[in-house]
Amino acid sequence: MEIDRKDGRTANQLRPLSCARNVLNRAHGSASWSQGETKVLAAVYGPKAGTNKNENPEKACFEVIWKPKTGQIGKAEKEYEMILKKTVQSICVLNVHPNTTTSIIIQVVNDDGALLPCAINALCAALVDAGIPLKHLAVAICCCLTESGHILLDPSKLEEQRMKAFVYLVFPNSTLSVLPEEALKVRGEPMEHGLITSSTHGVMSVDDYIRCLERGRAATSKLSDFFRRNLQ
Amino acid sequence: MSPSLTPYSSFPFLPPIRVKPSLASLRQQLLPCLQPQIYAIAKTSGFYRMAAANGSSDLYSEMEVDAFRRLFPLRYHEQHLLKSVRPDARKLGSARDTTLALGAVASAEGSALAKIGSTTMLAAIKMEIMTPTVECPDEGSIAIEFHMPPICSPLVRPGRPAEAASVISKQLSDTILSSGMIDLKELCLVGGKAAWMAYLDIYCLDADGSLFDAALLSAVAAFSHLNIPVVSLNEDGRIVLVSEDNNQLKLEKQPVNTEKRKLKLNSPPFSLTCLLHKNYILADPTAEEESIMETAVTVVLDSSYQLVSLYKPGGPVHAHTSVIQDCVALAKRRVKELQSVLNEAISDMEVE
Numbered sequence: 001m002e003i004d005r006k007d008g009r010t011a012n013q014l015r016p017l018s019c020a021r022n023v024l025n026r027a028h029g030s031a032s033w034s035q036g037e038t039k040v041l042a043a044v045y046g047p048k049a050g051t052n053k054n055e056n057p058e059k060a061c062f063e064v065i066w067k068p069k070t071g072q073i074g075k076a077e078k079e080y081e082m083i084l085k086k087t088v089q090s091i092c093v094l095n096v097h098p099n100t101t102t103s104i105i106i107q108v109v110n111d112d113g114a115l116l117p118c119a120i121n122a123l124c125a126a127l128v129d130a131g132i133p134l135k136h137l138a139v140a141i142c143c144c145l146t147e148s149g150h151i152l153l154d155p156s157k158l159e160e161q162r163m164k165a166f167v168y169l170v171f172p173n174s175t176l177s178v179l180p181e182e183a184l185k186v187r188g189e190p191m192e193h194g195l196i197t198s199s200t201h202g203v204m205s206v207d208d209y210i211r212c213l214e215r216g217r218a219a220t221s222k223l224s225d226f227f228r229r230n231l232q
Numbered sequence: 233m234s235p236s237l238t239p240y241s242s243f244p245f246l247p248p249i250r251v252k253p254s255l256a257s258l259r260q261q262l263l264p265c266l267q268p269q270i271y272a273i274a275k276t277s278g279f280y281r282m283a284a285a286n287g288s289s290d291l292y293s294e295m296e297v298d299a300f301r302r303l304f305p306l307r308y309h310e311q312h313l314l315k316s317v318r319p320d321a322r323k324l325g326s327a328r329d330t331t332l333a334l335g336a337v338a339s340a341e342g343s344a345l346a347k348i349g350s351t352t353m354l355a356a357i358k359m360e361i362m363t364p365t366v367e368c369p370d371e372g373s374i375a376i377e378f379h380m381p382p383i384c385s386p387l388v389r390p391g392r393p394a395e396a397a398s399v400i401s402k403q404l405s406d407t408i409l410s411s412g413m414i415d416l417k418e419l420c421l422v423g424g425k426a427a428w429m430a431y432l433d434i435y436c437l438d439a440d441g442s443l444f445d446a447a448l449l450s451a452v453a454a455f456s457h458l459n460i461p462v463v464s465l466n467e468d469g470r471i472v473l474v475s476e477d478n479n480q481l482k483l484e485k486q487p488v489n490t491e492k493r494k495l496k497l498n499s500p501p502f503s504l505t506c507l508l509h510k511n512y513i514l515a516d517p518t519a520e521e522e523s524i525m526e527t528a529v530t531v532v533l534d535s536s537y538q539l540v541s542l543y544k545p546g547g548p549v550h551a552h553t554s555v556i557q558d559c560v561a562l563a564k565r566r567v568k569e570l571q572s573v574l575n576e577a578i579s580d581m582e583v584e
Binding site: 087172199201209 | 387396398399401403410411412526527529534537538539540541542544545546547548549550551552553554556557560
């Protein structure tokens with residue numbers, strides 16, 4: 001069944017993506033990422049010597065600073081910072097630069113829905129640009145669940161507010177490897193099907209969540225192709 | 233070397249570790265496999281000399297396990313996981329003992345003290361009258377704040393608030409407001425004029441892991457204990473509290489809310505945090521486990537098993553669909569447990 005979306009997209013259609021790297025002169029790595037009207041700028045500084053208090057000096061440490069479009073940061077932004085920090089820690093190789101801190105600054109340019117996924121994608125592009133050693137990329141997507149149980153991908157702000165529930169999902173990107181495919185599988189599933197980060201808003205059934213996961217995975221494979229083309 | 237054990241309490245300089253008696257037999261099983269490594273560590277790290285000076289072989293063997301736990305925490309835990317048990321004698325999928333006491337704060341309108349293992353949360357609700365916003369003239373509102381004072385953990389320093397506190401605050405208010413547990417319209421007194429503002433403050437007294445689970449439990453319990461105070465209209469058309477002493481004097485004044493003294497809770501949410509490590513899923517982790525194994529998944533289900541939140545902030549282990557389903561199954565079991573804990577606490581309260 002077809003669902004009407006304001007901008008005439010189909011349920012599975014993402015907004016036009018664009019990614020530019022090395023947009024800032026002084027930053028060690030930077031990228032801007034936009035999905036439709038949502039646009040985020042990410043800058044990476046470091047690795048700098050020393051770690052913050054309460055961090056493990058045997059590993060590389062990250063700090064994420066979230067700058068909203070206007071005003072002070074509140075609790076929502078603090079939560080975003082925490083999610084971004086933990087996501088970055090899970091994709092980076094932490095043993096290469098022990099006892100260092102890498103600062104990541106996220107500047108929101110415009111928010112039109114799916115802000116956190118957009119920031120994660122921008123962040124990944126900036127990390128690649130800065131040459132921080134990564135295990136793999138993280139690809140983020142937002143899935144929305146309508147009252148009637150349909151799933152829409154990459155919602156705009158208006159859609160996000162109207163929906164029953166929405167889910168932010170982050171998956172690893174698909175790998176190109178010389179190893180046989182079977183060797184890369186974890187519990188019979190390909191590596192890129194493993195969920196790195198999940199954050200949900202609103203009440204839904206468990207089955208709906210699993211359906212969102214499947215849709216999200218399918219969409220992130222397209223996103224990771226876009227990443228690969230863009231980074232080459 | 234003797235494998236016999238003396239109680240931990242014989243070491244004044246080591247923190248006491250609460251173990252159930254059944255663990256002693258487990259240690260006996262574990263010791264042979266740990267022995268060679270520990271022996272090596274003990275020799276190089278000076279524990280050997282310390283123990284020799286004390287001249288007690290029993291003391292020595294006891295020291296070893298604790299030294300091993302501190303020097304190689306990950307391996308220590310993995311040795312336990314291999315035997316499908318955890319250092320505090322729990323099974324992997326079982327949560328710690330949970331207790332709930334309603335009405336812990338006499339000056340608040342609703343309060344509860346929740347304990348999961350030694351994680352302790354004190355929640356209290358203060359009700360105030362406010363003018364509702366123009367957008368929602370017939371709705372009250374709820375403000376939720378989670379506090380982590382320095383008393384709760386050595387990681388929290390006085391002065392700056394802990395980073396985790398504001399994140400848990402945000403998650404709690406997201407969860408409680410989006411779950412639809414409380415109908416905000418019930419908090420309305422006079423449409424467009426007056427409504428209740430509920431200030432819910434949760435204090436963490438002892439942070440021993442699974443903070444969100446304990447905080448949510450205490451919040452739900454505090455709301456179920458909430459007694460909305462009686463208010464009446466005064467001469468100026470303002471809403472005032474009817475206090476206990478001048479109740480007799482103002483009897484001619486009709487109270488505004490004779491009914492609606494208790495909030496109706498629609499399918500309250502409960503949560504379970506699981507740690508993922510390799511192929512293991514550990515339910516309800518302690519602070520020690522959380523610091524060693526970093527991937528946490530928090531599943532929040534309401535009483536009809538609808539998913540309110542599935543929160544996984546990164547972590548080195550990726551969650552595949554089967555793992556997520558296992559976590560949800562564990563959470564379902566936990567919801568049943570917590571529901572009965574809550575119902576028991578409520579019925580205890582009514583008896584008193």
